Amino acid sequence: MARTHYLPEDVVHYAWDHTLPPALEVDSGDVVVYQLREVTDNQISPRSTAVDLGRLDWNRLYPLGGPVFVRGARPGDVLEVEILDLHPLGWAWSAILPGFGLLEADFTEPYLHIWDLSPGDHTVLRPDIRIPLDPFCGTMGVAPAEKGPFPVMPPGKFGGNMDTRHLTCGTRLLLPVQVDGALFSVGDGHAAQGDGEVCVTGMECPMHAALRFHVRRDRSIAEPQFTTPGPLTTKYDRRGYHATMGVHPDLMEAARNAVRHMIDHLVHTCRLSREQAYILCSVAVDLKISECVDKPNWIVSAYVPLAIFVER
Amino acid sequence: MARTHYLPEDVVHYAWDHTLPPALEVDSGDVVVYQLREVTDNQISPRSTAVDLGRLDWNRLYPLGGPVFVRGARPGDVLEVEILDLHPLGWAWSAILPGFGLLEADFTEPYLHIWDLSPGDHTVLRPDIRIPLDPFCGTMGVAPAEKGPFPVMPPGKFGGNMDTRHLTCGTRLLLPVQVDGALFSVGDGHAAQGDGEVCVTGMECPMHAALRFHVRRDRSIAEPQFTTPGPLTTKYDRRGYHATMGVHPDLMEAARNAVRHMIDHLVHTCRLSREQAYILCSVAVDLKISECVDKPNWIVSAYVPLAIFVER
Numbered sequence: 001m002a003r004t005h006y007l008p009e010d011v012v013h014y015a016w017d018h019t020l021p022p023a024l025e026v027d028s029g030d031v032v033v034y035q036l037r038e039v040t041d042n043q044i045s046p047r048s049t050a051v052d053l054g055r056l057d058w059n060r061l062y063p064l065g066g067p068v069f070v071r072g073a074r075p076g077d078v079l080e081v082e083i084l085d086l087h088p089l090g091w092a093w094s095a096i097l098p099g100f101g102l103l104e105a106d107f108t109e110p111y112l113h114i115w116d117l118s119p120g121d122h123t124v125l126r127p128d129i130r131i132p133l134d135p136f137c138g139t140m141g142v143a144p145a146e147k148g149p150f151p152v153m154p155p156g157k158f159g160g161n162m163d164t165r166h167l168t169c170g171t172r173l174l175l176p177v178q179v180d181g182a183l184f185s186v187g188d189g190h191a192a193q194g195d196g197e198v199c200v201t202g203m204e205c206p207m208h209a210a211l212r213f214h215v216r217r218d219r220s221i222a223e224p225q226f227t228t229p230g231p232l233t234t235k236y237d238r239r240g241y242h243a244t245m246g247v248h249p250d251l252m253e254a255a256r257n258a259v260r261h262m263i264d265h266l267v268h269t270c271r272l273s274r275e276q277a278y279i280l281c282s283v284a285v286d287l288k289i290s291e292c293v294d295k296p297n298w299i300v301s302a303y304v305p306l307a308i309f310v311e312r
Numbered sequence: 313m314a315r316t317h318y319l320p321e322d323v324v325h326y327a328w329d330h331t332l333p334p335a336l337e338v339d340s341g342d343v344v345v346y347q348l349r350e351v352t353d354n355q356i357s358p359r360s361t362a363v364d365l366g367r368l369d370w371n372r373l374y375p376l377g378g379p380v381f382v383r384g385a386r387p388g389d390v391l392e393v394e395i396l397d398l399h400p401l402g403w404a405w406s407a408i409l410p411g412f413g414l415l416e417a418d419f420t421e422p423y424l425h426i427w428d429l430s431p432g433d434h435t436v437l438r439p440d441i442r443i444p445l446d447p448f449c450g451t452m453g454v455a456p457a458e459k460g461p462f463p464v465m466p467p468g469k470f471g472g473n474m475d476t477r478h479l480t481c482g483t484r485l486l487l488p489v490q491v492d493g494a495l496f497s498v499g500d501g502h503a504a505q506g507d508g509e510v511c512v513t514g515m516e517c518p519m520h521a522a523l524r525f526h527v528r529r530d531r532s533i534a535e536p537q538f539t540t541p542g543p544l545t546t547k548y549d550r551r552g553y554h555a556t557m558g559v560h561p562d563l564m565e566a567a568r569n570a571v572r573h574m575i576d577h578l579v580h581t582c583r584l585s586r587e588q589a590y591i592l593c594s595v596a597v598d599l600k601i602s603e604c605v606d607k608p609n610w611i612v613s614a615y616v617p618l619a620i621f622v623e624r
Contacts, residue, residue: 049560101605154609155559162611163603166555168566199606219580222574224557227618231549240540243478247535249465251563255604261535270530289599291475291568293512297466299474305531306539 002049002212009035012063012187015051015149016141016160017117018179022069028215031084034065036207037136038093044204045251046114053110059092060160062152063107066185070213073182078216078242079142081124081173083182086135088117088191092205094279100200102256105277107199115203117191120216123203125276128310131192131284132235136167136308137209138188138202145178159224161188163197165286176221186211196287197304198259199278230256233273236284244289253267254300255287262302270309284308314341314524321347321529324375327461328453328472331569334381340527344398346377348449348519350405351500351576355524356516358403359424365407374464376471377445378497379455382525386493390528391454393485393496398447398582400429400503404517406591413570415575419511423587427515435515437588440622443504443596444547448479449521450514451501457490471536475509477598482541490620500525508599508614510571511590515564531558548559548596548617557602558612563566566612567599574614582621594619 011023012170028110040064042054095112102213105303112137115123122132137310141159157162159175167173175182189207237266246257258279266277281302290299324336350356350377353372355555356364380411385391408423410416427435433443453472455463467473471487479485501519556577558569571593578589593614600613 031394100607153606155606155611156609157559161606162557162559163606164557164611164613165602166553166613179529186331191397195600195602197603197605198458204587213542221573223559223569225555225573225577226396227554228552230551230552231545232615233543237543240542240545241478242539243537245474245476245536247469248476251567252604252610255601256562257535261533261537265537287601287604288507289567290477290507291603293509293601294465294467294475295412298564299470299476300466301476303544 004031006034007032007048007065008266012065012119014060014062015151016144017141017148018183020067022067022181022183024162025069025071026213026214027071031108031210031212032068034186034209036065036187036189036209037063038206039204043058044093048112050110050128051110053097062139062187064139064152064185065282067183069183071241073177073215075145075177076220077177078219078221079175079177079182079184079194079273080214080216081140081175083167083169083171084212086169087208088189089206089208091115092117092191092203094201094203094283096275096278102198102259107278113279117205125280129270129308130310131308133191133192133209134168134235135189136165137207138163139278139311140173140186140188142177143179143183153226157223160265162224165193165195166228166232167226170236172227174221174225192283194281194285197282199282203283213227236307239306240304241303243301245299245301247299249294249296249299251300253300254298258302260301260302269299314344316343317345319346319377324349324377325497326372326374327463328456329460330455330495332379334379334493334495337381337383338525338527339383343522343524344380346449346498346521348377348499348501348521349375350518356405362422362424363523365409365424374451374499374500376451376497379495380586381493381495384529385489386492387457387489388532389489389492390531390533391487391489391496392526392528393452393487394524395479395481395483396524397566398481398525400447400501400557401518401520402429404429404503404515406512406513406515406586406595408590414510414571419547419590423494425591438591441620442622443620445502445503446480446547447501448477449498449518449519450475450502452485454487454489454500455495469535474536476546477507477538478506479538484539486533486537490549506593506597507594509594511594513594515595531574548619551618553615553617555613557611557613558586559609559611563604563610563612566610570612571616574616
């Protein structure tokens with residue numbers, strides 16, 4: 001009989017390490033309910049300013065709930081994580097952090113934006129720019145096989161800090177189990193984010209989450225996979241998109257140029273500051289690889305959904 | 313009074329060159345109707361086999377219709393190309409071409425697939441794999457400012473061989489004019505293609521096209537941009553997606569691994585040959601940059617729409 005477990009809220013860890021004691025032991029088919037801290041472990045609050053970004057204790061970033069030991073999971077198995085429920089808890093923040101982000105060379109000063117999520121299903125950058133929420137957890141992973149501890153920021157074949165916006169409710173994430181019991185952990189709630197997470201933060205928020213675990217032995221995978229239950233962007237795509245292209249022999253530079261053109265476009269058409277535009281790109285603009293085969297120039301395109309611009 | 317022009321079918325050119333004489337002169341607001349040859353200039357036909365791929369005269373690739381001289385267009389202006397109508401003309405081909413494609417190291421033998429487009433709105437790889445058509449022109453560009461001729465394969469800031477799947481009907485493409493009259497050309501019809509065009513061909517087809525041109529001076533752009541009239545993938549996304557991830561410090565290698573995992577998935581779940589699976593990736597799988605900021609590992613994800621797998 002499948003059970004529902006409640007992860008103790010005071011149990012978090014800040015690194016991947018397969019020697020950590022499990023916070024819970026569950027059976028395949030069980031559900032775990034989490035109340036997850038935002039990614040700075042409450043160092044940022046709705047009253048914070050950009051000055052607080054410079055005072056962050058980076059050893060306390062990525063407080064993860066777990067690890068959860070799933071009985072029967074063995075290396076080579078697949079841990080299926082069914083995302084049952086996600087809800088951001090009232091507020092979020094996004095920031096420009098010097099030394100990080102796709103355009104770290106262009107944006108060198110700290111900048112903080114606090115999002116009011118009290119409407120529940122959307123937030124506004126300005127009254128005329130309304131962004132639907134589409135929550136997911138930026139970090140979901142199993143413990144790596146190698147001896148840790150490992151920092152949480154880089155994702156890996158074990159999953160981890162994947163920051164992949166389509167890991168929303170109803171999606172089934174598949175992770176390759178590395179150690180007995182899988183030792184699954186989760187955190188880094190995002191209320192919304194575009195493909196790319198270009199400024200290095202989504203809408204970083206405390207998050208309620210409920211996940212169901214299944215151990216699967218019918219397949220083997222080398223890196224994470226997932227299946228979504230339906231269309232990806234129905235909250236965003238009603239009015240189409242404006243897209244900017246970067247054409248370049250290096251994919252990353254193509255991405256940078258596409259985002260630079262999108263920032264110019266948003267500054268020009270919406271009279272946003274460049275910092276606001278960069279953050280809007282991170283939370284609402286999608287990066288697609290349009291082509292990566294027409295030697296020697298590749299194209300990355302940045303797509304902004306026009307539905308976020310309120311018709312007056 | 314805006315006019316409709318018909319581009320002579322026998323006028324094509326095979327390189328970008330601003331010294332080419334215009335095939336037509338039109339006014340801003342005019343429409344041009346094209347009947348475009350497929351990308352090999354009729355060297356591949358519905359009766360071709362893989363052997364014919366080795367005999368291609370590469371100097372005859374990319375027959376482009378044009379150039380069209382748009383009166384009043386000057387360097388620094390924007391040429392808006394409104395895509396009014398597109399229709400593939402009955403058949404298409406996709407191929408693995410040795411020395412090209414994202415996985416050129418993995419696929420070294422020529423392979424040709426001919427698509428029957430007679431149903432009009434879809435085609436099948438097998439009776440149980442049905443792919444909706446979503447046509448666009450792979451190549452649309454203005455003549456470069458620099459003295460040519462330049463080969464057509466690499467796209468540039470002038471547009472050209474952008475192979476961008478969302479340049480479908482109703483989309484308005486914006487191109488930065490480089491020379492007086494813009495000298496716009498078009499070709500390389502694709503009946504369908506995924507973001508990435510990973511095997512280097514989409515569904516390559518002869519195409520009927522109608523485009524309206526406007527000269528715009530209200531903005532200046534450095535590289536192409538476009539605006540779509542509505543959601544991007546409504547023909548594909550009804551039943552959700554299965555996605556495979558590549559996690560890697562190099563974006564291109566992340567893309568390669570994501571596609572390798574998708575090929576394994578398609579071979580395993582659909583019992584396709586590896587060549588069929590690679591071609592299916594090129595015509596129906598989308599590459600998204602999930603994150604490009606979590607140093608030092610980036611994630612590219614490959615998404616296959618589940619709607620193409622016919623429910624039995």
